[in-house]
Amino acid sequence: MSRSRLRRGAAATTMAGFGLTELMIAMVLGLIVIGAAFAIFQTSQTTFRSNEGLSRIQETARAAFELISRDVRAAGGSACSNFSAVEGADARTIQFRDNAVSGTTDSLRVVSGDDTAYRVVGSTAGSVTLHADDVDAASDVFAVNDFLILCNARKTHVVRATGVTGHTVTFAALPGGYVPTADIYAPPAAVVLARYRDVNWFVAGHGRPGGGSSLFVSRNGGDPEEVAEGVEGIAFSYLETGEDDYVDTPADWRQVVAVRVTMTLVGADVDGNQLRRTASNVVSMRGRTL
Template sequence: MKPRGFTLIELMISMLLGVVVIGGALGVILANRQSYRINEGLSQVQESARTAFELLARDVRQAGVTGCNNDGRVANVLNDEGEWWQSWFGLQGYDGAQADGAVDFGTASPDNRVPGTDSILLQGIEGMGHSIVQHELTAASFRIGAPTSEIEEADILMVCDFDHAAIFQATNYSSANVTFEDTGDTVSPGNCSHGLGYPTVCGNPGNSYVYGSNSQLARVAAVDWYIGDNGRPAEGGRSLYRLRLGATAPEEIVAGVTDMQLRYRADVSGEFRAAGDVRDWAAVSAVTITLTLRSADPRIVTGPTDNSGRLERQFTNIVTLRNRVP
């Protein structure tokens, strides 16, 4: 029998079957790749949300903490130079159209807050504080129980007992001795008085008050959380930022956070209100935080003209202020 090859029809059928098989394999590969990109984008968004809520919620929980009580009796002898952190407020929120004093509106740099996004200012103390051994009123000094590297000259400090708290600036720190002269010549903003009684009275002797042993001394913490432009449009362009008292520049906390909306519980009704509807910030006991996050990689989902196809999710968390729990 003579050998024979494939006919043209048989070759064409074979090629067609091959194309079908290869096309199916490519379809499976592309589907798996797209599924991987979606899962990776979702994981990225969820991880970013966890990080953002963990760090932001930590500051919210500590808002208004003086270390001794929560009655709102806080004296403040700092010279008023209009800094965003100088007045004691504990917590202050701002709607998307309200300026917060710490950062200006704009989209040119991380020093600016994106219009339409909420922001929040928070104050408290850093760490557990240091125990007072002796308060010398005439010398305007505190002696603490042990030397520490946590306190430096020009630090903004808070001293408290169960009567009230007072904010002042250290003009010198040596070993375990903190002085706070009533002058602005050596440090800025300086103190208007060395009398740390409540209410505040500037001048000398001011409102004289002696803090007893075992009173607490700690550094004041103040932070502003906001949404800013990170200068990386290829990754989405926005991030969650934190500006701290004493820092030279804001810190980029989490990339991909495009919006932050805040609501506050400030009365016994339990209703959460926008910042513009809060009448008494000292009464705020909880904050609802809603963050919108987008994946860094584009073209993950359908509709590439919408957010360049980035995966977008909203997350909401309610945070209670520890020192204002009923």
């Protein structure tokens, strides 16, 4: 064989491409790699959506528990001493004194004095004058028909405002003509006025397209306010003094010292499965445990 023919044969062998078998193997391997990458991408997306949904559920639960806990801790309390005797026999006074926490397994009612109280510099049996350093005008914080907590170190009264003028708030005369700032057994500087806070917590449908329910609160008999979306259900149980178990209906609401709140929360669907979690929180009534 001549040298030229040998060179042509070597060149032809060097330039030979992939055969059909090699090409099919390469395509199959490529598809496997692409499929694996797509599967990892889908898994990552599902994990991300699941974690995001769980985070939102946790944030909702944390915010809801904090708001409910704030009310329960304050139940039956005011800016005055716990030893200040609650005077009166009307329904709101009895609720404040004896049933600061009440309700059922699916709703909770809590009453207390508001966190913000205003100093009283003068009073009669049917009026108080607020400190000018606390408010520019009494009408900035109170209105006619507001229910209020008026107290000093010795006595607490639930009153309803009949007039708000300047720095003065008027109301029906206190029993026995009692004048808070003239009590010789309580310092005048300890007399304060605050709103009567009456809240009701419950879960109900929010009425938006697609359905679903939310946590609501009604304050002082007003319209319900939506607090947290995605709360499917709520359950309250109560612990009485000297008992070990929480019950749905206490024998004596005056002996309740703690409330357990259990919420069922739902999140967005992940691969057709709706996220659902149950969380619980126990809150002590500060006025009865300290």
